[in-house]
Amino acid sequence: MKKVVLASLMMAFSLGVSAEEGGFEGGKTPPPQQKQDAGYKGSEDTGQTHIKQIRDFRQGGYVTLEGYIVKKLKGDSYQFRDSTGTVTIKAKEETFKGKTFDAKDQIRVSGKVYGRGDSTHIEVMRIDLP
Numbered sequence: 001m002k003k004v005v006l007a008s009l010m011m012a013f014s015l016g017v018s019a020e021e022g023g024f025e026g027g028k029t030p031p032p033q034q035k036q037d038a039g040y041k042g043s044e045d046t047g048q049t050h051i052k053q054i055r056d057f058r059q060g061g062y063v064t065l066e067g068y069i070v071k072k073l074k075g076d077s078y079q080f081r082d083s084t085g086t087v088t089i090k091a092k093e094e095t096f097k098g099k100t101f102d103a104k105d106q107i108r109v110s111g112k113v114y115g116r117g118d119s120t121h122i123e124v125m126r127i128d129l130p
Helices: 002-019 033-039
Strands: 023-025 062-072 077-082 085-090 100-102 107-114 121-128
Touching: 023 062, 062 085
Parallel strands: 023 100, 085 121
Antiparallel strands: 062 077, 062 107, 077 085, 107 121
């Protein structure tokens, strides 16, 4: 009886640990850049924000981009790409909410812009599917 109780307690605690896993799974090639806009939904008067537009955003400005995580750089940093270019994003493990994405999964990232020009990066607060 003690073994059954001990085993059930261990299973209950291990489920919480596995729920926090997720992130980026490398090793796959993203689709070509010219094919990215095929999945964009919206009307003519609401334009999509692109990476080339955020290079001169105000510091701390909030932005939402759709694209692909191309590769993991180091720590919480990833290279993110849309049809206009690439930018470094910083996303903590909790931001992925236990989901795992690879380079072929189009995602939507939302966060604050920091830096200017080539040193621009985004502190991601939310990652979703488009």
